[in-house]
Amino acid sequence: MKFTTMKILFINESLAIAAFCLAMPNAAAAHGPLHEQILAITQVIAQFSDSAQLYLKRGELHRHHQDWQAAFSDFDRAERLAPSLAVVDLHRGKAWLDAGAPAKAKAALNKFLSKAPNDADGLITRARALAQLGEHLASAEDFTRAIARVDVPVPEFYLERAQAWYAAQCVDEALRGLDEGMASLGQIVTLQLYAIELEIEQKSYDAALARLETVAAQSPRKEKWLARRGEILQLAGRHEEARLAFASALREMESLPAGRRHTKATAALERRLRAML
Numbered sequence: 001m002k003f004t005t006m007k008i009l010f011i012n013e014s015l016a017i018a019a020f021c022l023a024m025p026n027a028a029a030a031h032g033p034l035h036e037q038i039l040a041i042t043q044v045i046a047q048f049s050d051s052a053q054l055y056l057k058r059g060e061l062h063r064h065h066q067d068w069q070a071a072f073s074d075f076d077r078a079e080r081l082a083p084s085l086a087v088v089d090l091h092r093g094k095a096w097l098d099a100g101a102p103a104k105a106k107a108a109l110n111k112f113l114s115k116a117p118n119d120a121d122g123l124i125t126r127a128r129a130l131a132q133l134g135e136h137l138a139s140a141e142d143f144t145r146a147i148a149r150v151d152v153p154v155p156e157f158y159l160e161r162a163q164a165w166y167a168a169q170c171v172d173e174a175l176r177g178l179d180e181g182m183a184s185l186g187q188i189v190t191l192q193l194y195a196i197e198l199e200i201e202q203k204s205y206d207a208a209l210a211r212l213e214t215v216a217a218q219s220p221r222k223e224k225w226l227a228r229r230g231e232i233l234q235l236a237g238r239h240e241e242a243r244l245a246f247a248s249a250l251r252e253m254e255s256l257p258a259g260r261r262h263t264k265a266t267a268a269l270e271r272r273l274r275a276m277l
């Protein structure tokens with residue numbers, strides 16, 4: 001009898017979600033105006049009011065709409081309908097974090113991760129909550145655990161972990177983690193640029209320059225990187241080399257077609273280079 005009841009509930013859940021997708025085809029991909037998606041799923045809930053999954057989905061839509069009260073109300077309803085549904089606390093954690101309450105987010109995520117300790121989404125969300133709470137080493141640890149559990153980590157995971165390590169005054173770990181990310185994902189410019197800033201802060205100017213060469217090699221436009229090279233050389237006290245780098249950057253700019261040279265950003269860089277020379 002128990003098995004039959006569970007089977008019926010599963011069928012009802014599947015029908016409810018299918019009905020929602022038919023009512024709002026784009027909702028399955030989270031496209032379209034939020035209010036239209038909320039309206040569509042509310043109409044389906046009127047027919048399948050015992051579907052915890054539908055309340056979770058509507059709660060997520062309310063979260064993206066920043067209607068926190070409605071979101072938490074839906075999550076509570078989902079939990080009442082399916083008390084064993086652990087993922088409710090993941091959704092609560094995300095909502096609390098978005099609402100600017102990282103301590104409450106951490107509590108909800110701790111509860112979720114006690115039941116699903118290897119869930120990458122839960123680990124990433126808790127890592128971000130911990131970072132906001134100033135628990136930087138714990139945040140970095142959660143990022144590391146999450147990175148190990150996703151098929152293809154996104155660059156932001158490595159960047160945020162490095163920022164957590166830096167905040168914990170573990171600069172060597174931050175650099176190591178950025179290099180790990182680039183070894184896995186390729187030469188991601190955002191990761192290399194943050195590594196350059198950390199090398200400069202450590203006064204490791206040669207290392208910063210070597211990293212900058214890697215970034216410049218990927219770019220068809222060299223003037224910005226030559227200007228940055230000059231700035232790093234100035235910080236290193238290598239003023240003549242810096243002047244040569246600034247002059248090279250200016251020559252690169254002067255060779256640009258007029259349409260590219262007279263953009264606001266390019267004109268500002270040109271003025272800065274001339275001032276440095």
